[in-house]
Amino acid sequence: MGKGRAPCCAKVGLNKGSWTPEEDMRLIAYIQKYGHANWRALPKQAGLLRCGKSCRLRWINYLRPDLKRGNFTPDEEETLIKLHNMLGNKWSKIAACLPGRTDNEIKNVWNTHLKKRVAESAGENKKNKCKKKTVRVDAQTASPSPSSSTTTATTNSSSADSGEQSNTSKDEETELDKIEIPMLEFAYDLDMLLDTVPETRCAPTSPSSSASPPCVVDDHNELMLDLPEIDIVPELWNIIDDDDGGIPGACADAAQQAPWSNAAPCNGNGTEAAATADDGKEWWLEDLERELGLWGPIEDYQYQPNPQAPSVPVDPPSTSVDDPLSYYFEAAGPVVPGT
DNA sequence: AAGGTTCTCAACCGCCTATCA
DNA sequence: GTGATAGGCGGTTGAGAACCT
Structure with a gap:
């Protein structure tokens, strides 16, 4: 079929190499709001001078909210x-x-x-x-x-x-x-x-089941592994699903990214998860901002948390802060990527 | 303390597969 | 059925960190 493909983007004029915190925040903010239905178009729409592939890689390998950090156990x-x-x-x-x-x-x-x-x-x-x-x-x-x-x-x-x-x-x-x-x-x-192998089993993949890694299976003999579940705050996936601007596929994409997630992001009926989505979002974004060094005394984009909010991230449901990303972009003004 | 070497890991490259018109 | 396009995958690379002499 396809004989390879043309470069996904014109390489000229695009940033390469390490991502800056600004770029990260832009990508996060965009995906948070619109999802990532189209990686190719995403950089342009998000104002990033990056290849779509690069954005995808960055998101999948580093920015995704359900990633474990730290050494392998x-x-x-x-x-x-x-x-x-x-x-x-x-x-x-x-x-x-x-x-x-x-x-x-x-x-x-x-x-x-x-x-x-x-x-x-x-x-x-x-x-x-x-x-x-x-x-x-x-x-x-x-x-x-x-x-x-x-x-x-x-x-x-x-x-x-x-x-x-x-x-x-x-x-x-x-x-x-x-x-x-x-x-x-x-x-x-x-x-x-x-x-x-045989004695361990993935949970059934019904929507109601808990996290079930998509184990490699054989039609005849299912290979199922009982693998540790990551403690994913279900609300995290609502970060993507929430307010996705009606972009088709965004929800499905998000779910696909974390097929093992406990979240049922595509539940369009407004679930409990949806009810607490904002809390989860804010907790995660705050945490991420800290990690990216955007949470600090830098006046340009320092975000003043809600007085009720604890100074350190705690369990998502108990954290209540305003949207630091919005604050960041408002305070910093339009960011010219790559500068 | 300085210089050299090794290690780590984020990111890129190029190919492949799936999908759609 | 064919070609174009987008997403995905695995291999590789290079900059920075860590370690050693």
Whole structure:
């Protein structure tokens, strides 16, 4: 079909590199108000001299309200290792099972920490195990795939970098969805995987269910992982949904961004979440502003919180402040991006 | 304290897939 | 059925931070 694509934008005249707090706030403010139904058009409409892709990346990898910050917990690392064993470098799929973590973050953590660790384990365990085989979970296709994207190809490779071999073709991609669990000669053996996988289950994906990471599933044998849920304030997604200016798709987009979220952002009936949306929004924005260094004694955009508001962010429902973003942009005046 | 090296991670690049006209 | 376009993904890079000598 598509033979690649033209550059998403004219590269000339656009900002590159690190995002400034101003740009962040502009992006947040825009998405807060209108959602992100169209990334390509977003920068222009938001007054950002950025490529739409860049905006998307920035939002997904850094500004999204449901992101976890900080180091991976041991549990997360273990889950990541297991998932990587199963999926290879399918970072987005792995990310889908690690709520609050982005594919980019996962990729970085893997490349900088876990890869080495697993490689070391491989070196140690190689002494004890000398064979490797692939076991397919898929019940109907019993024959192992010779072209697995994960570590199935070679026997002489000590590669813990199974993902390095993940040059998946289209067919391989299809195969991948059937989930092969490679029995690696290191770290995790089949028993461990089989012990872990089938006994854990994602919650049903009904709207009423709680957070359910979209686990990779096989039509025949569902692979379901019981993964830690991030404590997402449901109201956060109303930040996007709320007042989205009637832009179609904005709501759906937001929900898609956090499929595991407890929030039911597209509930158009005005839910409890909607009732407290403002509180959540304000709490999050305040927190973010602090992080971005926009919350402080800088007079130009210092926001004076509601006297009733605590000086430190607390639980969302108990925080009551005015909209710091609005204040910021009013006080700072029109911001010329990139200047 | 200074300089060099290594590590970390945000951001970019280019390709692929999905969707729509 | 075809081509164009937008979103998404994985690999790579480079600037800054951290660490070492």
